[in-house]
Amino acid sequence: xxxxxxxxxxxxxxxxxxxxxxxxxxxxxxxxxxxxxxxxxxxxxxxxxxxxxxxxxxxxxxxxxxxxxxxxxxxxxxxxxxxxxxxxxxxxxxxxxxxxxxxxxxxxxxxxxxxxxxxxxxxxxxxxxxxxxxxxxxxxxxxxxxxxxxxxxxxxxxxxxxxxxxxxxxxxxxxxxxxxxxxxxxxxxxxxxxxxxxxxxxxxxxxxxxxxxxxxxxxxxxxxxxxxxxxxxxxxxxxxxxxxxxxxxxxxxxxxxxxxxxxxxxxxxxxxxxxxxxxxxxxxxxxxxxxxxxxxxxxxxxxxxxxxxxxxxxxxxxxxxxxxxxxxxxxxxxxxxxxxxxxxxxxxxxxxxxxxxxxxxxxxxxxxxxxxxxxxxxxxxxxxxxxxxxxxxxxxxxxxxxxxxxxxxxxxxxxxxxxxxxxxxxxxxxxxxxxxxxxxxxxxxxxxxxxxxxxxxxxxxxxxxxxxxxxxxxxxxxxxxxxxxxxxxxxxxxxxxxxxxxxxxxxxxxxxxxxxxxxxxxxxxxxxxxxxxxxxxxxxxxxxxxxxxxxxxxxxxxxxxxxxxxxxxxxxxxxxxx
Amino acid sequence: xxxxxxxxxxxxxxxxxxxxxxxxxxxxxxxxxxxxxxxxxxxxxxxxxxxxxxxxxxxxxxxxxxxxxxxxxxxxxxxxxxxxxxxxxxxxxxxxxxxxxxxxxxxxxxxxxxxxxxxxxxxxxxxxxxxxxxxxxxxxxxxxxxxxxxxxxxxxxxxxxxxxxxxxxxxxxxxxxxxxxxxxxxxxxxxxxxxxxxxxxxxxxxxxxxxxxxxxxxxxxxxxxxxxxxxxxxxxxxxxxxxxxxxxxxxxxxxxxxxxxxxxxxxxxxxxxxxxxxxxxxxxxxxxxxxxxxxxxxxxxxxxxxxxxxxxxxxxxxxxxxxxxxxxxxxx
Numbered sequence: 001x002x003x004x005x006x007x008x009x010x011x012x013x014x015x016x017x018x019x020x021x022x023x024x025x026x027x028x029x030x031x032x033x034x035x036x037x038x039x040x041x042x043x044x045x046x047x048x049x050x051x052x053x054x055x056x057x058x059x060x061x062x063x064x065x066x067x068x069x070x071x072x073x074x075x076x077x078x079x080x081x082x083x084x085x086x087x088x089x090x091x092x093x094x095x096x097x098x099x100x101x102x103x104x105x106x107x108x109x110x111x112x113x114x115x116x117x118x119x120x121x122x123x124x125x126x127x128x129x130x131x132x133x134x135x136x137x138x139x140x141x142x143x144x145x146x147x148x149x150x151x152x153x154x155x156x157x158x159x160x161x162x163x164x165x166x167x168x169x170x171x172x173x174x175x176x177x178x179x180x181x182x183x184x185x186x187x188x189x190x191x192x193x194x195x196x197x198x199x200x201x202x203x204x205x206x207x208x209x210x211x212x213x214x215x216x217x218x219x220x221x222x223x224x225x226x227x228x229x230x231x232x233x234x235x236x237x238x239x240x241x242x243x244x245x246x247x248x249x250x251x252x253x254x255x256x257x258x259x260x261x262x263x264x265x266x267x268x269x270x271x272x273x274x275x276x277x278x279x280x281x282x283x284x285x286x287x288x289x290x291x292x293x294x295x296x297x298x299x300x301x302x303x304x305x306x307x308x309x310x311x312x313x314x315x316x317x318x319x320x321x322x323x324x325x326x327x328x329x330x331x332x333x334x335x336x337x338x339x340x341x342x343x344x345x346x347x348x349x350x351x352x353x354x355x356x357x358x359x360x361x362x363x364x365x366x367x368x369x370x371x372x373x374x375x376x377x378x379x380x381x382x383x384x385x386x387x388x389x390x391x392x393x394x395x396x397x398x399x400x401x402x403x404x405x406x407x408x409x410x411x412x413x414x415x416x417x418x419x420x421x422x423x424x425x426x427x428x429x430x431x432x433x434x435x436x437x438x439x440x441x442x443x444x445x446x447x448x449x450x451x452x453x454x455x456x457x458x459x460x461x462x463x464x465x466x467x468x469x470x471x472x473x474x475x476x477x478x479x480x481x482x483x484x485x486x487x488x489x490x491x492x493x494x495x496x497x498x499x500x501x502x503x504x505x506x507x508x509x510x511x512x513x514x515x516x517x518x519x520x521x522x523x524x525x526x527x528x529x530x531x532x533x534x535x536x537x538x539x540x541x542x543x544x545x546x547x548x549x550x551x552x553x554x555x556x557x558x559x560x561x562x563x564x565x566x567x568x569x570x571x572x573x574x575x576x577x578x
Numbered sequence: 579x580x581x582x583x584x585x586x587x588x589x590x591x592x593x594x595x596x597x598x599x600x601x602x603x604x605x606x607x608x609x610x611x612x613x614x615x616x617x618x619x620x621x622x623x624x625x626x627x628x629x630x631x632x633x634x635x636x637x638x639x640x641x642x643x644x645x646x647x648x649x650x651x652x653x654x655x656x657x658x659x660x661x662x663x664x665x666x667x668x669x670x671x672x673x674x675x676x677x678x679x680x681x682x683x684x685x686x687x688x689x690x691x692x693x694x695x696x697x698x699x700x701x702x703x704x705x706x707x708x709x710x711x712x713x714x715x716x717x718x719x720x721x722x723x724x725x726x727x728x729x730x731x732x733x734x735x736x737x738x739x740x741x742x743x744x745x746x747x748x749x750x751x752x753x754x755x756x757x758x759x760x761x762x763x764x765x766x767x768x769x770x771x772x773x774x775x776x777x778x779x780x781x782x783x784x785x786x787x788x789x790x791x792x793x794x795x796x797x798x799x800x801x802x803x804x805x806x807x808x809x810x811x812x813x814x815x816x817x818x819x820x821x822x823x824x825x826x827x828x829x830x831x832x833x834x835x836x837x838x839x840x841x842x843x844x845x846x847x848x849x850x851x852x853x854x855x856x857x858x859x860x861x862x863x864x865x866x867x868x869x870x871x872x873x874x875x876x877x878x879x880x881x882x883x884x885x886x887x888x889x890x891x892x893x894x895x896x897x898x899x900x901x902x903x904x905x906x907x908x909x910x
Contacts, residue, residue, distance in 0.1 A: 277853070302675055305654035306857035354651070355644045358675045362651040392646075419834045428675065428850075431839040435644050446838055447749045 049560040049576030055265040056293040056555075057572065058279045062272040063242030066235070067224035068211035069147035070154035074475055075206045075566050076104075078296045079270055082247055082573055085212075085230040085258070087121055087140065087190075087205040090566040092260045092574055098564020099324075099378035099477040101202045101522075104260060105135065105212070105230070109202040112520045116197040121205070123188045128252040129214060130229040137190040139212035141182045145172045147209040148179070151221050155209050156475055162194045162204070173220065197518040199525055203476035229253070232263035232573070245270040264560065264576035265292075280304050283553035284314055292577035293555040294570050300551040302361035302423065308553070309364075319561055320364075321550045323568030324374035324474035324482065327360070327424055329415075329433070329543035330458070330501045335466025337413070342405035344540040347467075348387035350398035352436035356545050359432040360423045365551060369544035372486075373533040376565050378477040382530030386537050398440035410441030416468035417446065418454035424548070425454070425469035459497045470501065470542075477566050479529020480517065487536055488513050502541035509536060606886035613882025616875040623872055627688035634682035637669055641686045642840050645677030654857070662860035673850070674858050683842040684864055690843035692872075694758045695823040701762025702823075703816050706769020707808070711800050713770070714777030725774070731767035736826065737833075739764055744835040753838050761826050765819070772811050777804050810887035817880030821873040828869055844869050 057079065068084045071077060075090035089104035091097055103109060106121040113119075127135035147155050149171025160166040164181035172178060181193040192201065217228050225238055232255075233247035247268040255263070269289075274282075279298045282290045284307075300308060300318065308314045329347065331338040338344055353368040360366040367375065370385040388394065402411060417430040427448055434444040447465070449457060457463050458470060475481040485491055489505025492498060512532050519525040550568045554561060554575075562574040607613055626633060634640055648663055649655045655675035657663035662671030662680070670680040713724040740760045747756055780786055780803075789799050828845025830836040837843040844865040851862040 300654075301853055302654035303656075303853040303855075303857050306650075306656035306674070306854075309650075309653040309656075310857075352644075354646050355676070358644075358646055358649060358651055358655045358677075362649075362653065362655040362675070364652050364654065421834075427839045432644065432676065434840060435642060445750075448834075448838065450745060 047559065049262070049264050050578035051264050051266070051576075053265050053292055053557075053577035054267040054269055054289070055558075055572065055575055055577050056289050057268065057270040058274055058282055058290070058293050058295050059270060059272040059297045060274060060276050060279065061297050062240070063238075063245050063270060065154055065224055066238060066242050066245065067152060067221075067227055068143060068208040068213065069149070069152040070224065071208040072155055073208050074473075075101075076208055078567065078569065078572055079245070079247075079268070080208050081231065082233045082261070082263070082268060083227065083229045083231045083235060083250075084208050085127075086208060087210040088202050089206050089260055090564060092262075092562055092571050093564060094562055096377055096565050098562070098571075099376060099566045101206060101476070102260065104206075104258070105140070105210075106205070110205065112199070112201070116199045116201070116518055116520050117194045119192045119194070119201045119205075121190050121192075123190075124257050126254060126257055127230070128254070129212075130234040130250045130252055132252045133214065134187075135212045135230055136187040137184045138187065139214050140190055140210055141178065141184050142172060142215050142218070143211050143213035144182060144209050145169070145179050146213060146218065147171075149173055156204075156207055158204050158207075158475075159209060162196070162198055162201075164193050164195045166195075172215075197514075199517055199520040200476070200478055200480045200522070202522075203478055203480075206476065232258070232261050233268055242270075243273050245272075261573040262560065262576070263573060264578065268572065276301070277304075280553060283317075283555060284308065286317070286556045291555045291557040294558055294572060294575060295552055295554075296569060296572065298552065299365075300553065302365065305361065305364060305551060308551075314553070317553055317556060317558075318551050319554060319563050319570050321552075321563040321568035321570075322374075322376065322547070322565050323550060324376055324379055324477050324565070325471065325548050325568075326369055326372060326374055326482075327366075327429070327469070327471045327545050327548065328369070328372065329545065330468055330470040331541055331543075332464045332466045332468075333502055333541065335464075337405070337407070337411060338466045340405050341540055342401045343407070343411070344543075345387050346398040346401035346405065346440065347437065347442065348540050348543045349389050349394045349401065350437050350440035350442060351389050351433060351543055351545065352391075352393040352439075353389065353545060354391045355432040355436060356429055359428040360546055360548070365423075365549050366546040367549060369547050371533060372537060372542055372544050373479055373482055373530060374474070374477075374547055376477065378526060378565065379474070379482060380479045380526030380528065380530030380533070382527075382534050384534045384537055387540060393436045393439065395436075395439040395441075398437075398442070402441060410443065412443045412445065413467050414445045414447050414465065416454070416457065416465040417448055418451055418469070419448040420451050420454075424471055429469060429545070458501065459499060461492070461494050461498045461503075464498075464501060472499075478522065479526060479533065483529060483532060483536070484513050487541075502539075504536070504539070504541060603886050607882055610882045610885060612878050613885070616878035616882065619871060619875040620879055623688060623868075623875075624692060626685050627692045630682075630685040630689050633685045634679070637679070637681050638667065639679035639682040641678060641682040641842055643678065645672060645679075648672045648677035649674060656857050657861075662858050664860065670864055671860050674854055674861055680861070680864060683847065684844075684868065687842035687844045687847055687865065688868075690754055690837055690841060691824055691827055691845065691869075694754050694761070694827045694843075695820055697755075697758035698761035698765075698823040698827075699816055699820045701758065702766040702819055703769055703812060705762070705766040707773050707805075707812060709766070710770040710773025711777055711804065711808075713774045714781065715796050715800055715804075721774075724770075728767045728770050728774075731764070732771075734764055736761070736764050737829065740826070740830055741833065741835055744830065749838070753836070753841070757827055757830060757836060761823055765823075765826075768819070769812060769815055772815055773808055776808055776811055780804055780807055814880065814884040814887055817883045818877065820880070821876040824869065824873055824876070 063079055071080050073080055076086050085105050087106045088101050088109055091100040091102045105123055105127060107124055110119045110121050123137055129135060146152055148169045165179060169179050183191040212230055214228055226235055229250045232250055232253045234250040236246045236248045238245050249266055276298045279295050280300060283293060308318055331344050333339050357363055357366045373379045373381055375381050415430050418425045420426050430446050437444050458468050485499040487504050487509055489510050492500045492503055516525050516528045554570060557577050559576040560574050562571045649657050657672045657674055664671040668679050673680055709724050713721045743760050786803050789803050831843050831845030832849045837846050847865040855862045
């Protein structure tokens with residue numbers, strides 16, 4: 001099955017955006033990998049990683065819109081990050097360490113002003129494009145400005161929301177003057193002026209929109225065919241909008257300026273449009289060129305995992321990773337009977353997480369969730385379980401609450417889910433919940449919607465159902481992009497894609513979000529996000545169900561497997577095939 | 579009961595051999611060994627479907643209860659034990675990931691799969707006969723209108739329309755009924771064309787003219803004279819439509835617009851099972867095998883019915899043509 005895209009929430013609603021950003025996620029074994037998983041770095045073929053060879057990438061989704069302005073990535077993406085360097089990037093290490101943000105083109109994570117509204121970056125020395133010309137801060141400014149052009153849409157909304165004047169700026173083709181809130185006092189310095197404090201700006205600077213684009217080489221919408229590389233590889237050919245993408249070494253990239261990308265293979269051959277079953281079949285056979293192959297978007301499904309688990313050799317070629325992601329039940333408190341906290345609590349008590357997890361693919365592919373925030377340190381994970389359901393649900397407690405709520409004979413409710421076969425919000429999960437709630441006297445009618453209809457419905461303030469399956473992934477591994485869009489009352493969108501599905505507009509919550517955004521100490525901020533999550537959890541506006549675990553195969557010649565908690569997937573900038 | 583009455587009740591008087599009736603039909607059908615075996619299988623399946631709750635109770639199972647302890651959660655939810663967990667408690671094993679009893683789901687699934695197909699076939703036959711007869715007996719204008727409608731119906735791509743219709747109808751509408759209505763409502767043109775052509779041919783025959791000359795009305799003639807004679811081709815066609823309808827339901831469920839979970843149907847089970855063919859083959863083989871056996875049996879039975887109703891084929895069987903004696907001699 002395909003991995004859910006990081007940004008699926010927004011992508012789904014702003015349909016125009018392709019899943020190319022899935023590039024952000026590749027998959028493999030982290031330190032948490034348990035039995036059956038690979039053991040992180042060094043798994044796969046033995047011996048020290050060497051330069052050379054061709055790494056093949058077998059994917060379902062093409063690398064569409066391969067333009068840094070249009071890509072929606074987490075941490076700069078996986079394939080995109082080979083070609084596009086950014087101001088900052090994700091740390092290319094296994095597990096928790098990999099959830100840190102580190103400098104890339106910039107010398108550090110940026111210097112904030114006192115209230116975190118002005119961020120200043122200095123570029124490293126000796127940065128060059130694939131044609132040998134120098135990278136300047138003006139090119140980064142230009143690259144960001146391009147992403148405001150309507151014809152190059154697709155990226156995350158943060159730059160538009162945060163930069164002064166961003167909301168009205170139309171991009172450099174219509175407005176030659178540029179965006180005043182991005183200053184370039186000299187060729188190596190760039191200064192961002194934000195309309196409010198944003199302590200997490202260094203995370204945002206990992207996105208491909210901060211990639212330098214030389215103005216003289218910009219060809220607008222056709223730039224994606226041959227974007228000018230700042231990274232270790234350049235685009236040699238791009239067929240059918242990213243269906244086949246061939247990358248070769250960029251001779252002007254210098255490892256001395258890049259501590260993150262290892263760039264072992266000489267060539268990267270990305271082949272997309274393959275069926276996920278075919279990808280997993282080819283990776284498990286690992287024959288010919290497929291021995292040096294990986295996938296950056298295809299997980300093992302439950303049935304495939306069952307097969308792999310029985311084969312020790314294959315199991316050693318499975319990478320396990322964790323990406324900040326939560327699958328949950330969402331309530332719309334405007335719809336009866338979900339306006340009653342006792343009803344929401346009753347459902348929270350009644351859920352059977354073990355059967356939900358089995359429906360999601362079993363304990364190797366999903367971990368139980370009782371918190372809305374993912375169970376990772378970088379998010380500020382603070383354990384809580386306000387309505388303990390145990391492993392299999394507490395039907396007695398649920399019945400008791402229903403009685404108190406005036407439903408002594410039980411309830412009849414409708415659960416909306418998608419018809420996608422994704423083991424996330426799909427009929428399998430809904431059916432497992434239906435069986436569990438039945439024990440508590442809650443009769444659940446299932447309402448399955450087609451993919452697009454489903455995301456339109458649950459993100460429409462007027463059409464939103466009362467009780468539905470939902471999921472949320474982080475744009476970067478922090479509490480900010482996880483909690484603010486969902487629980488900040490000022491982010492309720494009346495006409496358009498609304499993500500605050502509980503319509504929570506709580507002055508105390510809004511204020512705390514503002515306060516945390518002022519913090520530039522990311523660790524301190526994480527702790528506050530965790531505490532806020534725990535506090536919001538008391539209202540039972542969601543029932544967290546599980547956090548997915550990614551398991552992906554890689555070919556037998558692949559070495560130096562690195563899987564960070566930022567992406568949860570094998571990082572191709574680290575992989576070697578010799 | 580007189581033989582004539584039997585004929586009317588069974589509605590099974592073939593076109594050119596109207597005299598000998600239902601008894602003869604049964605004898606001709608029974609003479610075909612494959613058709614008899616197929617009929618037995620079909621009967622068994624229908625009985626199993628009707629008695630599904632009883633059979634499941636007999637096995638001590640129900641189709642909706644989850645048994646998480648029977649699957650290996652860490653290995654993707656593959657059933658524990660050999661052959662998909664087949665054993666004394668779970669006669670056909672359990673479903674991967676949920677541990678639901680497969681025997682109970684298979685027999686309950688038969689209700690949906692067969693029930694939808696029966697309803698859809700009845701609907702197709704009813705619409706087809708009414709439209710076909712009306713076109714044959716009505717004035718030219720009516721014939722033209724109905725024939726065009728029939729042509730349009732032929733041209734409708736069943737799956738595409740069904741997918742569209744099933745996607746827009748509110749989910750509160752009972753799904754099996756809806757699927758039967760959609761399949762029945764879209765795929766009746768074949769029956770109507772056959773009925774119209776046959777009725778037009780019959781209209782010119784002497785017994786119909788005689789009835790008309792005796793002053794009987796159009797609809798009385800249709801009911802008393804034409805319908806019994808149309809029974810043979812219609813039953814034959816219906817017997818061939820039926821297995822097609824089973825596969826259409828399976829296909830719709832396979833494509834995710836069919837039966838809603840947790841209600842099982844064979845097609846829906848196939849959908850769930852398609853990725854499991856390597857790690858839990860029994861899970862896939864059960865619904866697939868049953869669908870295969872059912873459709874094969876029904877097709878063979880349909881062919882048998884056709885042969886039994888077709889005087890030319892019947893003469894080859896040497897039954898009901900006054901030559902039975904010889905058959906017996908040959909057999910002895």
